Amino acid sequence: MSGPAVDGRRPPxxxxxxxxxxxxxxxxxxxxxxxxxxxxxxxxNRMLPWIVGRGLGLAAYLALAALVLTGTxxxxxxxxxxxVLHPALLLRVHAVLAAGTVALVGGHILAxxxxxxxxxxIAGAVVPGASGYRPAAVALGVVAVYLGLAVGGxxxxxxxxxxxxxxxxxxxxxxxxxxxxxxHGVLAGSDTPALRLVYAVSGLAVLGATVTRFVARPxxxxxxxxxxxxxxxxxxxxxxLP
Numbered sequence: 724m725s726g727p728a729v730d731g732r733r734p735p736x737x738x739x740x741x742x743x744x745x746x747x748x749x750x751x752x753x754x755x756x757x758x759x760x761x762x763x764x765x766x767x768n769r770m771l772p773w774i775v776g777r778g779l780g781l782a783a784y785l786a787l788a789a790l791v792l793t794g795t796x797x798x799x800x801x802x803x804x805x806x807v808l809h810p811a812l813l814l815r816v817h818a819v820l821a822a823g824t825v826a827l828v829g830g831h832i833l834a835x836x837x838x839x840x841x842x843x844x845i846a847g848a849v850v851p852g853a854s855g856y857r858p859a860a861v862a863l864g865v866v867a868v869y870l871g872l873a874v875g876g877x878x879x880x881x882x883x884x885x886x887x888x889x890x891x892x893x894x895x896x897x898x899x900x901x902x903x904x905x906x907h908g909v910l911a912g913s914d915t916p917a918l919r920l921v922y923a924v925s926g927l928a929v930l931g932a933t934v935t936r937f938v939a940r941p942x943x944x945x946x947x948x949x950x951x952x953x954x955x956x957x958x959x960x961x962x963x964l965p
Contacts, residue, residue, distance in 0.1 A: 772834060772837060773838050773840065773841060776831055776834030776837075776838055777912065777914070779830040780831040780835075780912075781908070781918070781921075782831075783824055783828045783831050784904055784905075784908050785921075786820055786823050786827055787871075787901055788925040789820050790817065790820040790824050790897075791900075791932075791933075792928060792932055793816055793820060794817055794897060795929075795933055795936050796813070796932065797810070797813055797817065798936065799932065799936050799939070801935070801939055821875060828868060828871070832848050835848065836848050841856055843856055843861060847861055847865075850865070851866055856911075859910070860906075860907055860910035861907070863903050863904075863907040863911075864903070864907035864908075867904045867907055870900045870903065871897075871900045871904075873896065874893060874894055874896050874900055877894045878890060878894055881894075898933045901929050905922065909922055
């Protein structure tokens with residue numbers, strides 16, 4: 724959810740298809756559920772609500788990581804010299820991941836509220852610090868949800884209420900949303916030791932992409948000889964963000 728735009732304008736409408744969104748949800752939830760089930764072991768079979776909630780939470784985390792990575796890559800200076808996906812396809816993938824992340828987060832919250840052993844409750848799911856289970860860690864997740872809604876809402880309102888580049892400043896808080904989610908997952912999960920590699924790899928990937936997004940130099944644009952009039956060789960003219 725980080726910066727897929729050209730010159731600060733609202734990105735072209737890319738509505739995720741139902742099949743694409745359903746496929747993303749199935750793949751993300753299946754991966755999260757499998758990882759948690761293998762880490763929990765057969766002794767946790769009686770704790771199905773917790774396993775489902777944890778699986779949905781991990782799936783939402785993985786979808787969010789991919790979402791931030793695709794958004795960051797769209798406006799990354801290296802994208803011009805290392806094209807991985809066509810911009811239109813990248814936007815569609817970003818939109819599908821956004822829809823999938825929202826659905827998975829919603830399922831995770833509902834599962835945690837429904838699990839009477841989790842001691843989260845409705846209050847803990849909406850009020851930071853009100854959870855009976857690891858209140859500080861759960862509070863980070865609650866704040867991350869609110870921040871994520873602001874980030875997504877800014878993109879939805881771009882070009883309507885938030886004109887120009889105003890929406891982009893809010894949208895770039897996606898990296899902060901991921902950071903809060905990372906700490907929430909690490910501190911709130913009882914199976915964190917078994918998921919160290921998952922958190923390490925995903926966290927370093929998002930951190931590396933975010934840092935290089937702002938410090939990397941854009942590739943030089945070659946100007947054909949004799950064609951200097953009215954041509955702006957700056958990265959902004961090629962569609963990247965300043």
